[in-house]
Amino acid sequence: MRGLTKDRPFQKGERTMRFDLLLKNVRPLEKDVVDILVVDGSIRKVGKSTSPPSADMTVIEGENRILIPGFVDAHSHLDKTLWGLPWHRNQAGPRLIDKIENERRVRRELNLSAEKQATNQIRQAIRMGTTHIRTHVDVDTEIGLKNLEGIVAAREKFKDLITLQIVAFPQSGLLIRPGTIELLDEAIKAGAELIGGIDPSTIDRDPVRHIDTVFDMAARHGIGVDIHIHEPSTLGAFSIELVAERTKALGLQGKVNISHAFCLGMIDDTYLSQLIDLLLENRISIMTHAPMPRPFFPPIKRLREAGVALCSGSDGIRDTWAPYGNADMLERAMFLSWRSGFNKDEDLELALDITTFGGAKVLGANGYGLEVGCHADFVLLQGETRAEAIVTRAPRKYVVKNGRIVARDGECLI
Amino acid sequence: MRGLTKDRPFQKGERTMRFDLLLKNVRPLEKDVVDILVVDGSIRKVGKSTSPPSADMTVIEGENRILIPGFVDAHSHLDKTLWGLPWHRNQAGPRLIDKIENERRVRRELNLSAEKQATNQIRQAIRMGTTHIRTHVDVDTEIGLKNLEGIVAAREKFKDLITLQIVAFPQSGLLIRPGTIELLDEAIKAGAELIGGIDPSTIDRDPVRHIDTVFDMAARHGIGVDIHIHEPSTLGAFSIELVAERTKALGLQGKVNISHAFCLGMIDDTYLSQLIDLLLENRISIMTHAPMPRPFFPPIKRLREAGVALCSGSDGIRDTWAPYGNADMLERAMFLSWRSGFNKDEDLELALDITTFGGAKVLGANGYGLEVGCHADFVLLQGETRAEAIVTRAPRKYVVKNGRIVARDGECLI
Numbered sequence: 067m068r069g070l071t072k073d074r075p076f077q078k079g080e081r082t083m084r085f086d087l088l089l090k091n092v093r094p095l096e097k098d099v100v101d102i103l104v105v106d107g108s109i110r111k112v113g114k115s116t117s118p119p120s121a122d123m124t125v126i127e128g129e130n131r132i133l134i135p136g137f138v139d140a141h142s143h144l145d146k147t148l149w150g151l152p153w154h155r156n157q158a159g160p161r162l163i164d165k166i167e168n169e170r171r172v173r174r175e176l177n178l179s180a181e182k183q184a185t186n187q188i189r190q191a192i193r194m195g196t197t198h199i200r201t202h203v204d205v206d207t208e209i210g211l212k213n214l215e216g217i218v219a220a221r222e223k224f225k226d227l228i229t230l231q232i233v234a235f236p237q238s239g240l241l242i243r244p245g246t247i248e249l250l251d252e253a254i255k256a257g258a259e260l261i262g263g264i265d266p267s268t269i270d271r272d273p274v275r276h277i278d279t280v281f282d283m284a285a286r287h288g289i290g291v292d293i294h295i296h297e298p299s300t301l302g303a304f305s306i307e308l309v310a311e312r313t314k315a316l317g318l319q320g321k322v323n324i325s326h327a328f329c330l331g332m333i334d335d336t337y338l339s340q341l342i343d344l345l346l347e348n349r350i351s352i353m354t355h356a357p358m359p360r361p362f363f364p365p366i367k368r369l370r371e372a373g374v375a376l377c378s379g380s381d382g383i384r385d386t387w388a389p390y391g392n393a394d395m396l397e398r399a400m401f402l403s404w405r406s407g408f409n410k411d412e413d414l415e416l417a418l419d420i421t422t423f424g425g426a427k428v429l430g431a432n433g434y435g436l437e438v439g440c441h442a443d444f445v446l447l448q449g450e451t452r453a454e455a456i457v458t459r460a461p462r463k464y465v466v467k468n469g470r471i472v473a474r475d476g477e478c479l480i
Numbered sequence: 481m482r483g484l485t486k487d488r489p490f491q492k493g494e495r496t497m498r499f500d501l502l503l504k505n506v507r508p509l510e511k512d513v514v515d516i517l518v519v520d521g522s523i524r525k526v527g528k529s530t531s532p533p534s535a536d537m538t539v540i541e542g543e544n545r546i547l548i549p550g551f552v553d554a555h556s557h558l559d560k561t562l563w564g565l566p567w568h569r570n571q572a573g574p575r576l577i578d579k580i581e582n583e584r585r586v587r588r589e590l591n592l593s594a595e596k597q598a599t600n601q602i603r604q605a606i607r608m609g610t611t612h613i614r615t616h617v618d619v620d621t622e623i624g625l626k627n628l629e630g631i632v633a634a635r636e637k638f639k640d641l642i643t644l645q646i647v648a649f650p651q652s653g654l655l656i657r658p659g660t661i662e663l664l665d666e667a668i669k670a671g672a673e674l675i676g677g678i679d680p681s682t683i684d685r686d687p688v689r690h691i692d693t694v695f696d697m698a699a700r701h702g703i704g705v706d707i708h709i710h711e712p713s714t715l716g717a718f719s720i721e722l723v724a725e726r727t728k729a730l731g732l733q734g735k736v737n738i739s740h741a742f743c744l745g746m747i748d749d750t751y752l753s754q755l756i757d758l759l760l761e762n763r764i765s766i767m768t769h770a771p772m773p774r775p776f777f778p779p780i781k782r783l784r785e786a787g788v789a790l791c792s793g794s795d796g797i798r799d800t801w802a803p804y805g806n807a808d809m810l811e812r813a814m815f816l817s818w819r820s821g822f823n824k825d826e827d828l829e830l831a832l833d834i835t836t837f838g839g840a841k842v843l844g845a846n847g848y849g850l851e852v853g854c855h856a857d858f859v860l861l862q863g864e865t866r867a868e869a870i871v872t873r874a875p876r877k878y879v880v881k882n883g884r885i886v887a888r889d890g891e892c893l894i
Contacts, residue, residue: 156823156824156825158823359820390814391871405772406773453803454803457803457804
């Protein structure tokens with residue numbers, strides 16, 4: 067591969083360089099075998115027996131592997147991960163406050179750099195075939211904008227190598243920590259593209275004021291909202307109602323995502339139907355990562371069949387809260403399927419769709435897909451079928467972003 | 481390694497041959513670095529700086545890796561797996577009867593051999609570090625003893641390479657299929673070491689007669705019981721009560737295991753305490769594999785703290801019911817931990833203990849462990865700590881059974 071060597075840091079200017087590629091014998095989304103021509107970072111041609119237009123074009127022999135568009139990790143916390151560091155022995159107590167205090171203590175002790183930690187996770191994500199990430203970034207009166215600035219720097223550093231979308235996230239509460247609102251305003255000016263929120267009743271103790279504040283900020287800055295709602299059952303459902311009402315009032319349809327929304331798996335069917343109508347009416351999407359320790363999470367198939375936009379993500383991986391996760395969205399598709407009780411191939415394919423096209427829709431990623439004209443962002447997967455690729459967490463032969471090979475055989479090349 | 485080549489089938493007589501080994505620089509259960517001398521299939525010496533007693537002894541440099549005893553897969557279905565076959569496109573309908581009929585149809589169409597399929601899964605399990613398996617084997621009026629005979633043949637074939645324990649399992653019911661009881665009697669004579677049972681109320685529609693029949697068989701043959709109870713909440717709890725009463729009446733304490741027991745995660749705390757007392761009084765163990773599609777499963781930590789014996793297993797892997805699973809008990813330890821909400825290292829270590837020592841206790845495996853005198857059944861794991869090994873599903877450098885290297889670097893050598 068021209069100019070690509072293992073783990074070589076990219077040079078100034080090089081990151082925008084495009085590699086023209088010819089992928090021979092690939093099966094886009096498991097369909098018939100075709101060749102794909104990539105010119106200047108985009109898919110130029112999809113068809114049979116395409117010859118390289120120039121002699122020095124890079125040719126990849128696809129060996130009939132499955133081609134899918136790059137994974138979209140639509141819910142990440144790049145500033146929190148301990149990925150790449152020596153093993154962190156977790157000794158946090160059981161309460162929420164123990165975990166928050168433990169996080170602060172460990173971060174201080176390890177003197178963590180958000181940019182460095184994000185870099186570690188981004189390279190792991192690229193190895194696994196991720197081409198788009200939406201990350202929440204802590205903003206609070208202790209951290210200030212430090213983490214946000216680190217992630218903005220990482221976004222710049224990885225420009226063209228991964229699409230990074232930043233949510234300014236009041237992890238520690240918004241109303242209960244005076245000064246946070248002002249910091250969030252600063253964070254948006256400093257580069258955050260969405261405003262976040264979290265558990266309006268159980269953390270800020272005032273659902274209406276919390277959600278009003280978040281939506282006021284979205285309207286003032288003309289940006290979208292991505293709010294964490296972990297609240298259970300009817301309490302969480304009430305938060306969703308409040309979010310929907312404000313989405314409508316402020317004309318933010320199609321710009322609001324609710325992350326986690328465990329409550330959708332905990333309420334009766336009649337109420338669920340009403341909430342689905344609200345989500346559809348206001349084009350509010352739902353992010354679920356099929357959380358392991360939770361008994362209930364949103365009923366993926368039911369929501370999808372109703373037409374609700376769905377995406378998924380890694381959430382925290384290997385951080386001070388929990389040691390799990392590896393930023394692999396193909397494994398995430400397996401967890402989504404398995405925990406949803408999907409056994410039929412077509413259901414597993416739905417989970418894969420959520421981790422690719424579903425996420426791209428929520429992120430508003432233009433030119434996403436495997437059609438002519440789309441950005442050349444894709445992954446070549448081993449496996450007879452998509453379902454097999456999911457359950458085996460198939461090797462990623464190549465990962466391409468903007469026409470550039472960013473990973474090969476599990477090695478990140480950038 | 482003397483005489484071992486990749487994938488070479490073992491020769492007649494060779495399988496009982498023992499390899500004397502010296503493991504240098506290993507950390508047993510993460511403790512201080514030692515050398516371990518294995519002679520004639522058993523651990524002869526554990527200590528510092530042991531020299532090989534003979535020049536031609538095989539020496540393994542452990543590089544300070546973690547040594548654990550071999551994994552115990554205490555709940556498997558070796559006769560059902562499609563492992564090693566081309567991808568099976570799952571198109572079974574949603575009802576239980578659809579899945580049972582689909583299984584029969586696929587098995588007929590593929591003309592499956594239980595021995596061959598068991599061989600495929602056993603080799604995968606060995607790669608992953610498993611040294612002991614308890615497998616349930618279907619016995620019914622259609623299959624007869626065919627599967628049982630296949631698994632008995634596999635047990636013989638892999639003698640000394642993996643410890644295999646067989647449960648005669650009435651998957652399709654016991655009372656509702658006249659002739660099954662007689663077949664189960666035959667299965668025990670043909671080599672099954674335990675008698676199984678399944679959902680006394682929801683499948684056989686008669687909890688007392690089902691459990692009486694199973695326990696009568698156990699008493700007549702002087703063998704143990706391993707019964708599947710998937711029944712929810714108080715219905716499953718009632719089945720557990722019936723099992724406990726018969727365990728006591730027939731003096732089968734310490735010989736009865738209940739598999740799945742989802743109900744233990746679904747009842748109120750007072751009732752759970754009463755059931756725990758019953759389990760303890762009758763030394764009944766519980767198998768859970770932290771089932772993905774189920775919201776509730778047994779509360780591992782609570783049961784363990786009370787003193788209930790716990791084990792885990794793969795359950796069905798890649799079969800006509802569901803496409804998931806890979807017979808990796810280290811990954812299973814991760815699922816047990818993650819789904820139980822364990823984040824602290826010591827809790828993850830508990831999950832690892834369940835997949836090793838816990839299983840060995842339930843299987844009654846003598847000489848299990850890493851002490852002098854124990855069988856040399858162990859796995860060398862990469863990782864700084866056991867918790868890290870679990871969440872990374874660490875590479876298995878070596879797997880040793882009865883002093884013989886059966887897998888190395890993820891390759892099954894037998």
